[in-house]
Amino acid sequence: xxGVTDQFGWAGHELGGxxxxxxxxxxxxxxxxxxxxxxxxxDVAITCLELVPDLDASDRKRFVRLF
Numbered sequence: 001x002x003g004v005t006d007q008f009g010w011a012g013h014e015l016g017g018x019x020x021x022x023x024x025x026x027x028x029x030x031x032x033x034x035x036x037x038x039x040x041x042x043d044v045a046i047t048c049l050e051l052v053p054d055l056d057a058s059d060r061k062r063f064v065r066l067f
Contacts, residue, residue: 004022004023004024004025004026004031005023005026006022006023006033007023007026007031007050008031008048010023010033010046010048011023011033014038015035015046016046017037017038017039018035018036018037018038018044018046019035019036019038020033020034020035020046021033021034021035021036022034024045026050029049029050029051029052030047030048030049030050031047031048031050032045032046032047032048033045033046033047033048049064049067051063051064
């Protein structure tokens with residue numbers, strides 16, 4: 001395992017009722033994180049959209065709207 005960069009620095013933080021453990025996969029336009037839900041006590045996946053960094057502001061806005 002390993003090798004996937006925690007692009008957003010979420011590991012160790014709570015997000016949406018779950019404690020993020022680590023980034024587990026990256027591909028296309030997203031990064032997937034493994035997390036543990038506090039209420040249900042279950043492992044969950046959190047996937048975050050990752051836009052291409054060199055999009056200009058208008059293209060970024062259009063992409064997010066279409067997504």
